[in-house]
Amino acid sequence: MKIEPLTKEAFKPFGDVVEMSGADIININQNFAQRFNDLAFVDVAHEGGSVNISLAAAMPRPQPIAIKMMERHPLGSQIFYPLQDEPWLVLVCADPHVLSSYRAFKASGRQGINYARNAWHHPLLVLKQQRFFVVDRKGPGTNLEELMLDKPFDLQP
């Protein structure tokens, strides 16, 4: 599977890319700071949900990476923003049963993503140990759907 550079346009069917590039810039703090404003749609209110702020620490998997399952969140969007400036991988698909619907992206260490509600994605795929800032949903209801693949495949970073 080809690994593409992550761009807002290519990722649009799956959610938002959180990055400075292309953002609306606002000068703030007496011009001692710039704000790159309004970068993602936080979609977590369904069925009584609210915003959950978390941190995550991810470990690299053995390579080639065995892709055995995909997941999605029917009740909420989910942002991961890297806390070290190192590239990482993002694997999404339109339909987990259809291999041709998968897209693999290499995100830079200054690109986060916001998985749209119900967008199929693989759990975090890092190339080194990497920490992330996470914005997703907490609240009642079942917000995780995991699908084990009939035909697992390998991803070679």
Add this chain to the structure above:
Amino acid sequence: MKIEPLTKEAFKPFGDVVEMSGADIININQNFAQRFNDLAFVDVAHEGGSVNISLAAAMPRPQPIAIKMMERHPLGSQIFYPLQDEPWLVLVCADPHVLSSYRAFKASGRQGINYARNAWHHPLLVLKQQRFFVVDRKGPGTNLEELMLDKPFDLQP
């Protein structure tokens, strides 16, 4: 003014400290990641507000730092989490007119803060150029109150 280390307990009157230390840890992603869960109260829904995800890039100010104004947000909380692992400063107060009510903190590069709604704080105070992940409010209404100090003072990092 003494600059204290940032701790959850010391910062409690002003909001949350977003850090891995002391958090509830959940193993996720087939044990290839840990999640440090539910670290801040995102309080942005007042008067039709919603969550705004942004990035910021802050510049250091000349030292000693001239403290001339404080600000607060009557309609929403505000998270800043550093994207480089470098210490930065946090200046808050209970009453901008009362110098003894000020508290200055040195945050590590792995500590973010969430200013509670209505908590008085100074704009970003960094020691080097530093980027931040920001979670605050967008929506109708006036959400910024700035107060120019009668007696400006200097902060020596």
